[in-house]
Amino acid sequence: MPPQSLTIFSTHALLEVLNALKADFERTHGCRLIFSFDPTQAVRRRIEEGETFDIAIATRGGIDALATGGRIAPETCVTVGRTGLGVSVRAGAPKPDIGSVEAFKRALLAAKSVVRSREGASGAFFEEVMERLGITDAMRDKIVIAGSGRVAEVAARGEAELAVQQISELVPVQGADFVGPFPPELQQTTEFAAGAASASDARDTAAAFIALLAAPASAPLFTANGLEPAAK
Numbered sequence: 001m002p003p004q005s006l007t008i009f010s011t012h013a014l015l016e017v018l019n020a021l022k023a024d025f026e027r028t029h030g031c032r033l034i035f036s037f038d039p040t041q042a043v044r045r046r047i048e049e050g051e052t053f054d055i056a057i058a059t060r061g062g063i064d065a066l067a068t069g070g071r072i073a074p075e076t077c078v079t080v081g082r083t084g085l086g087v088s089v090r091a092g093a094p095k096p097d098i099g100s101v102e103a104f105k106r107a108l109l110a111a112k113s114v115v116r117s118r119e120g121a122s123g124a125f126f127e128e129v130m131e132r133l134g135i136t137d138a139m140r141d142k143i144v145i146a147g148s149g150r151v152a153e154v155a156a157r158g159e160a161e162l163a164v165q166q167i168s169e170l171v172p173v174q175g176a177d178f179v180g181p182f183p184p185e186l187q188q189t190t191e192f193a194a195g196a197a198s199a200s201d202a203r204d205t206a207a208a209f210i211a212l213l214a215a216p217a218s219a220p221l222f223t224a225n226g227l228e229p230a231a232k
Helices: 012-029 040-048 060-068 101-110 121-133 136-142 152-156 203-214 216-224
Strands: 005-010 032-037 055-059 078-083 085-090 114-117 143-146 162-166 176-181 190-196
Touching (some): 012 032, 012 078, 012 190, 012 216, 040 055, 055 060, 055 203, 078 203, 101 121, 114 121, 121 136, 121 162, 136 143, 152 162, 152 176, 190 203, 203 216
Parallel strands (some): 005 055, 114 162
Antiparallel strands (some): 055 190, 078 190, 085 162, 085 176
């Protein structure tokens, strides 16, 4: 008998993909999907503190760490997609040139404010980028730290001029316009993976959902939402 529900802890990067797959999976498997979205660090913290879940979806490094710690069954871990970092502005606002390293640097220095995530991988990497560009001190008073969620929403409200995050978290935000990816020399691609909880009583159904995420048939959903699918 299938489980009544699966609890899935996921990064926001896959929100649209998961929601698009939800209805068909629930109908096919007779199992309700319960999503809870947080940055990878928060997903890890919740799991390590003992919260009950069936599937975790996070950065590949986060999933591997949870598997090493015994929270996720290693044999269930699958890379499902990847994305780079990009920039968004409020809808209708001028889009700065960020096509080269120097143009990107000029755009940051010219901006009145730039919002980044507090716990997401993108926020930490953006701090490294500013350090590499030698503009950390110049940017210090311009940085807006956002909580859990999509930082382009801050730009959409007019509370920051530029928003920096993973492309898959920028593209779907209404009220914001995607400017483009970081220049290749400054880009970081993040892999996302899924794995089933070692303690889950619904491992077969969890494995079926993970397989669906990684299936070639799901690839167009990833592409449409700013992600490169693992399955071609």
